[in-house]
Amino acid sequence: MLHTAKAFLFDLNGTMIDDMHYHKQVWYDILTKDLGANLSWEEVASHMYGKNVELLIRIFGPDHFTPQQMDEMSVAKEKRYQELYKPHLKGLPGLETFLEEAKQKGIKMGIGSAAILFNIDFAIDGLAIRHYFDSIVGAENVKDSKPDPETYLKGAAELGCAPADCIVFEDAPKGVEAALNAGMKAVVLTTMHTADEFSQYPNIITYAKDYTTLLPLLG
Structure with a gap:
């Protein structure tokens, strides 16, 4: 999938x-x-x-x-x-294994966040996962925040991929809406919201509590 x-x-x-x-x-x-x-x-x-x-x-x-x-x-x-x-800084269960599997399959990866780069650097360097990402789009890099699609469209452009070929990983309804507005499918991590809070969005592929349940979907 x-x-x-x-x-x-x-x-x-x-x-x-x-x-x-x-x-x-x-x-x-x-x-x-x-x-x-x-x-x-x-x-x-x-x-x-x-x-x-x-x-x-x-x-x-x-x-x-x-x-x-x-x-x-x-x-x-x-x-x-x-x-x-x-x-308490740590990735969700299975995150690094998932990133490594995706990299081995040749899938390009980027970050699209409303966080300032100061915070993005804190997280990805603290987890030592920066090397997986060829695009990092933070608050300073866009004019309009999610649900505007700018964050994800810019990330797709930096990765050289069409929006339809991208899958977004999100935890918030506004983020899923941004993906929808960008013409992208989304996977929802249910860390903060339950599945019923996303019922209005037709672009959701699946829901997961962490990345261990997503690993089999990488094929």
């Missing part, structure tokens, strides 16, 4: 590493304790998609902070996240 693809494009957070709880904890502390937003844990979680700057604008409006302030807060947030998550 997966072996017919020419390229795999991976989201990062929640897709290759199960770290979204740590992001939520840091955002909750910053938004409610540091910045005084009256938000519940669930409300903070509902805003966690797209770029950090976009999140701040959704909650506080476009003119509450200057662009420089938002950039500084974004970096500060990620430093706090990395400090919290670093002792």
Whole structure:
């Protein structure tokens, strides 16, 4: 099923590493304790998609902070996240074996994430998996975040593959929607969302809790 693809494009957070709880904890502390937003844990979680700057604008409006302030807060947030998550950093079960199998089959691979490159570097270098990826597209590399298809279309272009020949690995509905908008099929990792939350998307190939269950699909 997966072996017919020419390229795999991976989201990062929640897709290759199960770290979204740590992001939520840091955002909750910053938004409610540091910045005084009256938000519940669930409300903070509902805003966690797209770029950090976009999140701040959704909650506080476009003119509450200057662009420089938002950039500084974004970096500060990620430093706090990395400090919290670093002792627990690990790939989802079967990830590295899956990447190695895909590489051996000649499947090109890239990362397409709303994370800033500072965070992408933290994860892939911490896991020592950078050598598997010939394209890395982060927040700084695109104008529009998911569900806009720009992230995945840029990754496909950098890998020299047509969108229809790419399969996206995602954990979030907005990411699957981005894949759909890019004309790509998607595999959903159910680290953060249940399958019923994706029922409106016709481009999903399969669901998996980790990569051990996906290995047989490589053929």
